[in-house]
Amino acid sequence: MTPDDAVQGALCTHMGREFAAHFQYLAMSAWLEDEGLPELAGFFARQAAEEHMHGMKFFRYLVDTGRAMHLPALDAPASGFASVESLVAAALAQEQQVTQWIGELVHLAREHRDLATEAFLQWFVTEQVEEVATMHELLQVVRHAGPSLLLVEDYVARRRPGTPAA
Numbered sequence: 247m248t249p250d251d252a253v254q255g256a257l258c259t260h261m262g263r264e265f266a267a268h269f270q271y272l273a274m275s276a277w278l279e280d281e282g283l284p285e286l287a288g289f290f291a292r293q294a295a296e297e298h299m300h301g302m303k304f305f306r307y308l309v310d311t312g313r314a315m316h317l318p319a320l321d322a323p324a325s326g327f328a329s330v331e332s333l334v335a336a337a338l339a340q341e342q343q344v345t346q347w348i349g350e351l352v353h354l355a356r357e358h359r360d361l362a363t364e365a366f367l368q369w370f371v372t373e374q375v376e377e378v379a380t381m382h383e384l385l386q387v388v389r390h391a392g393p394s395l396l397l398v399e400d401y402v403a404r405r406r407p408g409t410p411a412a
């Protein structure tokens with residue numbers, strides 16, 4: 247056992263959670279496509295791509311620090327949603343859960359005096375603030391729109407990357 251074994255295991259576990267988030271957002275995107283909401287579907291597809299990028303950051307960090315690679319089994323994502331509101335609420339809950347997990351990882355790295363891992367995780371601490379804020383705002387917009395989901399489509403379209411500001 248090397249002193250960083252607990253950190254290695256936790257990093258691998260969390261890498262799996264980021265890839266699980268990738269899959270969860272893909273499932274949400276597919277459901278939204280099926281509902282005829284292409285802008286929301288595109289939003290969740292972009293979120294899915296971001297989660298894949300997050301997973302790859304952990305993958306690269308494990309490689310760069312010479313740690314053993316263990317790719318964990320992933321649970322199938324939830325795929326049936328009662329409404330757009332419940333879907334977005336689930337996405338917000340997921341981001342809040344990830345924020346908590348990242349915080350626990352930071353504390354673990356500190357406990358093991360693993361400064362490099364603590365520095366690596368700082369990017370995620372900042373990223374999670376944005377992720378939670380984005381999803382919280384989307385949930386509020388969905389609630390304000392009520393049954394007028396085309397208003398949500400418009401909100402998402404105006405914020406799509408590459409869209410010129412009106």
Ligand SMILES: [Fe+2]
Nearest residue numbers: 264267297300
């Ligand atoms: Fe993530």
Ligand SMILES: [Fe+2]
Nearest residue numbers: 267297341377
């Ligand atoms: Fe995220």
